[in-house]
Amino acid sequence: MQTTINWEAVKPESIYMNNESLSKLEQTIKSDYHNINGIIIIKDGHLAYEKYFNGKGPDHCHHVASVTKSVLSALIGIAIDKGYINSVEEKVLGFFPEYTFASNQQKQQITIRHLLSMTVPYPFEDWHEPLDKLCQQQDWIKYTLDLMGANGDIGAFKYSTAGAHVLSAILTKSTGKSARAFANEHLFTPLGMKEIPNYQMNAYGFDDLFGKNVKGWVHDPNGHSTGGWGLTLTTRDMARFGYLYINNGMLNNNRVLSETWIRESTEMNYHNYGYLWWLRRDDGLFTYSAIGDGGNMICCIPKLNMVVAIGSEFIMNPRDRWPLMKEYIIPAVKNNQ
Structure with a gap:
C-alpha cells in the first residue's frame, strides 16, 4: 500500500472514479450544502477530487469541532x-x-x-x-x-x-x-x-x-x-489524518500509529462507536468517521482504500453529510470497479 499521498491532481477516471458522479456531487453541494467550504477525496493514495466553495481554498482552516x-x-x-x-x-x-x-x-x-x-x-x-x-x-x-x-x-x-x-x-x-x-x-x-x-x-x-x-x-x-x-485544520490536513488510518498507521514512510491501535479504535460494536470514532455499516460497506458540528467530517472507507474529508463553516443543524457519501461519492467508485 502506498505510504505517501500523491497531491498532484489526477483524472478521476484514471483511478476508478466516475467523473459524471463527481460532477453531480459538486452541483448538489452548491445547491443544498451551502456551508461546505472544501471537500477532498483520496483514493489509492492519489488526490482524486478537490473542490473549494465560498471563496475558500487549500490553506483555509476550519474549526473542525468534534473531529x-x-x-x-x-x-x-x-x-x-x-x-x-x-x-x-x-x-x-x-x-x-x-x-x-x-x-x-x-x-x-x-x-x-x-x-x-x-x-x-x-x-x-x-x-x-x-x-x-x-x-x-x-x-x-x-x-x-x-x-x-x-x-x-x-x-x-x-x-x-x-x-x-x-x-x-x-x-x-x-x-x-x-x-x-x-x-x-x-x-x-x-x-x-x-x-x-x-x-x-x-x-x-x-x-x-x-x-x-x-x-x-x-x-x-x-x-x-x-x-x-x-482544533482548526485545513481540509487537506483532515484528509492526511484519515489516510493515516486507512494506511494502518503509516504515512510518508513513517510509522506514526500502531496497527493494533487503529484496529481497536475502529472495531465494530453494538454502540456503533469506537475510540472516539463513529462506526457505520451500510449496504454491507463498513466505514468509520470523525464527525464534528457544522458538518465537518473525515470518512474512512477501508474496502475502497478511500478517505473523504469535508471542511465546513459552523451552522446550526447542517444537512447530514452521509447522503453525499451514499448517493454520489461511494457510487462514483463502485460503479467503476
Whole structure:
C-alpha cells in the first residue's frame, strides 16, 4: 500500500472514479450544502477530487469541532505506543491524585477505555450535556471528574465532550506536554501538516471557544488543549489524518500509529462507536468517521482504500453529510470497479 499521498491532481477516471458522479456531487453541494467550504477525496493514495466553495481554498482552516475527538484518540494511541501511558485499562482517577472526591465506587473503576468509548455514567440526560456550565468553571477537569460515575452504569453509551477533555488532561499528565504540543511533535509534523501555534486566549466567550474567534487549538483556563472540540485544520490536513488510518498507521514512510491501535479504535460494536470514532455499516460497506458540528467530517472507507474529508463553516443543524457519501461519492467508485 502506498505510504505517501500523491497531491498532484489526477483524472478521476484514471483511478476508478466516475467523473459524471463527481460532477453531480459538486452541483448538489452548491445547491443544498451551502456551508461546505472544501471537500477532498483520496483514493489509492492519489488526490482524486478537490473542490473549494465560498471563496475558500487549500490553506483555509476550519474549526473542525468534534473531529478533534478522533485526533485526540490518535494521540492517546501514540502515547501508549511510546510508553507514556501503560494501557487503556489504567484508572482515570490515578492520574489526578491532587483531587479528592466523595466516596463513589463507580468513579474509582472508570478507565481510559471508558472515556474513549463514551461508556462513562454522567448525571445529565443523553445529548443534553451542559457544556455552558463546563466553560464557566475555573477548573474544567475537577468539574468533570466530579460528575463522572453518577446516574447510570459503566458500559452504557453516553456521549460526553467533557469526558474527552479529561483524556486531554491525562495526555498532559503522562507526557508533560499539552495535546497541541504533543500532536505537533508526534502526529502533525510526521504527517506533513502545519504545526499548530500556541495562541493565547484572553476571553472565554462563545466566539472564543466555539465561534468566529477560534484559531489554532482552544485551551481551558489551566492550559489543557480542549479534548472534545477546538482544533482548526485545513481540509487537506483532515484528509492526511484519515489516510493515516486507512494506511494502518503509516504515512510518508513513517510509522506514526500502531496497527493494533487503529484496529481497536475502529472495531465494530453494538454502540456503533469506537475510540472516539463513529462506526457505520451500510449496504454491507463498513466505514468509520470523525464527525464534528457544522458538518465537518473525515470518512474512512477501508474496502475502497478511500478517505473523504469535508471542511465546513459552523451552522446550526447542517444537512447530514452521509447522503453525499451514499448517493454520489461511494457510487462514483463502485460503479467503476
